[in-house]
Amino acid sequence: MNTLKIGLLLLMAALTGCGVTAPHRNAGFADLDGLSMWDVDATVSLSIGPTLLHLASHSIEDDPQARALMRQLDGVRVKAYEIEDDPLAVAEDLGEINARLNADGWQQVILVREEGETTYVLMKMVDDKIAGLTVLTADKSEVVFVNVMGELQPEMLADTMAALDVPAPPVDV
Numbered sequence: 001m002n003t004l005k006i007g008l009l010l011l012m013a014a015l016t017g018c019g020v021t022a023p024h025r026n027a028g029f030a031d032l033d034g035l036s037m038w039d040v041d042a043t044v045s046l047s048i049g050p051t052l053l054h055l056a057s058h059s060i061e062d063d064p065q066a067r068a069l070m071r072q073l074d075g076v077r078v079k080a081y082e083i084e085d086d087p088l089a090v091a092e093d094l095g096e097i098n099a100r101l102n103a104d105g106w107q108q109v110i111l112v113r114e115e116g117e118t119t120y121v122l123m124k125m126v127d128d129k130i131a132g133l134t135v136l137t138a139d140k141s142e143v144v145f146v147n148v149m150g151e152l153q154p155e156m157l158a159d160t161m162a163a164l165d166v167p168a169p170p171v172d173v
Helices: 003-017 050-057 064-072 087-103 154-163
Strands: 040-048 073-083 106-114 117-126 129-138 142-152
Touching: 050 064, 050 073, 064 073, 064 142, 087 106, 087 117, 087 129
Parallel strands: none
Antiparallel strands: 040 073, 073 142, 106 117, 117 129, 129 142
8 A cells, every 4th residue: 555545544534533524423324325336426425524514603693593503413424426327226226225224223204206206314313312314315317315413403404494495294184
């Protein structure tokens, strides 16, 4: 192994330990590996840890709720892939990732299938608190995974969804 590779490995280990990247040992960490590599091409991979999230929260001055939410986060990971060959194989992989997360204690709270698009939303509960939220979504050309870690408050999520103009689910009477 050459010195450049060793240096990069040491840098990655240092960054992981100091909170710059999302923590793998967090209760809300979701293992998002499993796509058939011959069917997708990675286009985005982002991992932000608590240090950067807390620094970013200081720049939010006009929205105290968003600022408080940012301070509660331990990590955010985003992975996006372009589908190269077989969208059906990728959809199958997505279902397997969802099943594996369910087996790891994640609870599927939303499943949407419409017009060639599938979206799973899962939550990880620890001691009656939301420790993580994961979204898996795919259409015919792209797959996106989002994993948010931290002690998430349901009311803060509701306020965030309302601020983003996401319609509330229908209430059964």
